[in-house]
Amino acid sequence: MTGTLFGIGLGPGDPGLITRRAAELIGTVPVIAYPALDGEESFVRSIAADLIPGHVREIAINIPMTVVREPAQAAYDRGSAEIAKALSDGDDVACLCEGDPFLYGSFMYLHARLADRFRIEVVPGVTSLTACAAKAGMPLAARNGQLTVLPGTLPESELERRMDVADSLALLKVGRHLQKLKTVIERLGLLERAIYIERATLAEERICPLADAPESAPYFSMILIQGTPDPWL
Amino acid sequence: MTGTLFGIGLGPGDPGLITRRAAELIGTVPVIAYPALDGEESFVRSIAADLIPGHVREIAINIPMTVVREPAQAAYDRGSAEIAKALSDGDDVACLCEGDPFLYGSFMYLHARLADRFRIEVVPGVTSLTACAAKAGMPLAARNGQLTVLPGTLPESELERRMDVADSLALLKVGRHLQKLKTVIERLGLLERAIYIERATLAEERICPLADAPESAPYFSMILIQGTPDPWL
Numbered sequence: 001m002t003g004t005l006f007g008i009g010l011g012p013g014d015p016g017l018i019t020r021r022a023a024e025l026i027g028t029v030p031v032i033a034y035p036a037l038d039g040e041e042s043f044v045r046s047i048a049a050d051l052i053p054g055h056v057r058e059i060a061i062n063i064p065m066t067v068v069r070e071p072a073q074a075a076y077d078r079g080s081a082e083i084a085k086a087l088s089d090g091d092d093v094a095c096l097c098e099g100d101p102f103l104y105g106s107f108m109y110l111h112a113r114l115a116d117r118f119r120i121e122v123v124p125g126v127t128s129l130t131a132c133a134a135k136a137g138m139p140l141a142a143r144n145g146q147l148t149v150l151p152g153t154l155p156e157s158e159l160e161r162r163m164d165v166a167d168s169l170a171l172l173k174v175g176r177h178l179q180k181l182k183t184v185i186e187r188l189g190l191l192e193r194a195i196y197i198e199r200a201t202l203a204e205e206r207i208c209p210l211a212d213a214p215e216s217a218p219y220f221s222m223i224l225i226q227g228t229p230d231p232w233l
Numbered sequence: 234m235t236g237t238l239f240g241i242g243l244g245p246g247d248p249g250l251i252t253r254r255a256a257e258l259i260g261t262v263p264v265i266a267y268p269a270l271d272g273e274e275s276f277v278r279s280i281a282a283d284l285i286p287g288h289v290r291e292i293a294i295n296i297p298m299t300v301v302r303e304p305a306q307a308a309y310d311r312g313s314a315e316i317a318k319a320l321s322d323g324d325d326v327a328c329l330c331e332g333d334p335f336l337y338g339s340f341m342y343l344h345a346r347l348a349d350r351f352r353i354e355v356v357p358g359v360t361s362l363t364a365c366a367a368k369a370g371m372p373l374a375a376r377n378g379q380l381t382v383l384p385g386t387l388p389e390s391e392l393e394r395r396m397d398v399a400d401s402l403a404l405l406k407v408g409r410h411l412q413k414l415k416t417v418i419e420r421l422g423l424l425e426r427a428i429y430i431e432r433a434t435l436a437e438e439r440i441c442p443l444a445d446a447p448e449s450a451p452y453f454s455m456i457l458i459q460g461t462p463d464p465w466l
Contacts, residue, residue, distance in 0.1 A: 072465065130358070
């Protein structure tokens with residue numbers, strides 16, 4: 001009997017936003033896997049730290065911070081090989097994921113490598129998207145409202161083209177793209193409605209109008225822009 | 234001391250997808266509020282039924298199923314007045330919400346009526362969006378991928394215009410709009426990539442290619458269409 005791979009969304013960072021199913025799985029599986037960036041302490045492991053029993057085996061997948069494909073591919077190859085070994089030995093493996101595994105999550109690279117050979121269950125988590133909206137007190141969409149989710153990594157022209165026709169907007173992965181995003185937002189006349197949120201639900205959380213945002217933003221930051229107000233409000 | 238209003242996302246339906254913070258609040262507040270459609274049993278209450286202590290006060294907000302504004306407005310007026318009374322009496326109130334309170338949730342109508350007078354904390358929940366993706370085994374977006382969320386209630390021309398330029402797509406509130414959506418999807422050549430999901434995470438869950446979907450869909454149904462495959466996969 002081979003084991004099951006659980007891809008578990010842990011939410012944006014507040015351990016209270018872990019689901020009951022996620023907590024139960026973390027407390028019972030014999031092997032826990034998670035990504036760690038460039039040998040640093042794993043952020044996602046810290047979210048669930050209190051739930052991880054002392055005796056479990058841990059697989060840290062060391063992901064190089066890179067914009068080129070090959071070194072990242074090699075890291076996921078190594079990580080999935082180690083997970084495959086545990087699954088083949090009959091052990092269930094819980095892979096911890098920030099936010100939700102399938103919304104800009106690196107779990108999909110493991111999923112792509114293992115789904116044809118092993119049983120996989122994805123446990124959805126609270127996304128940073130709705131966590132940021134909750135903390136900012138900003139409804140994302142109602143009734144006929146529309147929501148467009150764009151990564152800040154897109155080229156300026158592509159961002160402008162998409163944002164110009166969007167209703168409500170969520171711009172993720174702001175980080176070093178903050179000034180580019182701010183330029184486009186100002187040009188489209190959206191600055192007054194734009195809210196900046198960094199490290200939502202963590203102790204270091206910061207929320208302010210985008211106009212008052214700091215010069216540089218961490219990777220875990222987001223800009224929300226509310227669309228047409230709901231006519232029913 | 235007035236009480237705090239908690240807008241609590243309970244996720245798509247599986248009680249396991251309730252967050253620990255939501256479970257804790259439901260078990261401790263003295264008043265619980267929730268919408269019920271046209272006097273039917275409240276779906277959202279059923280998600281949390283096991284967590285609701287026997288001695289709490291319950292406020293059922295009876296929402297008429299209508300596409301006109303006034304009767305719904307009146308229902309939210311009555312519900313928010315009853316909640317305001319409890320908060321003014323010093324009681325905390327937990328309002329139960331399907332999915333996430335700020336993503337197509339009716340909680341925003343209470344929020345709009347009460348946020349200027351009372352302390353409100355929104356507890357984000359797992360959205361049907363990522364729950365459906367998890368169940369369908371379909372990553373929503375990676376790296377430079379984009380996600381557009383549209384309600385099936387939009388007019389056909391508007392849907393077509395939006396869908397034609399979108400990357401990954403989530404079409405919510407399919408219900409009685411199924412045939413209209415299918416027509417647009419076929420016209421845009423997207424039928425082969427479209428997945429139909431109804432009642433995700435519940436016992437009656439159904440997932441199939443849109444081409445094989447039933448003639449009629451319940452309100453809690455969704456169509457997911459994957460965009461450009463991630464070049465890193």
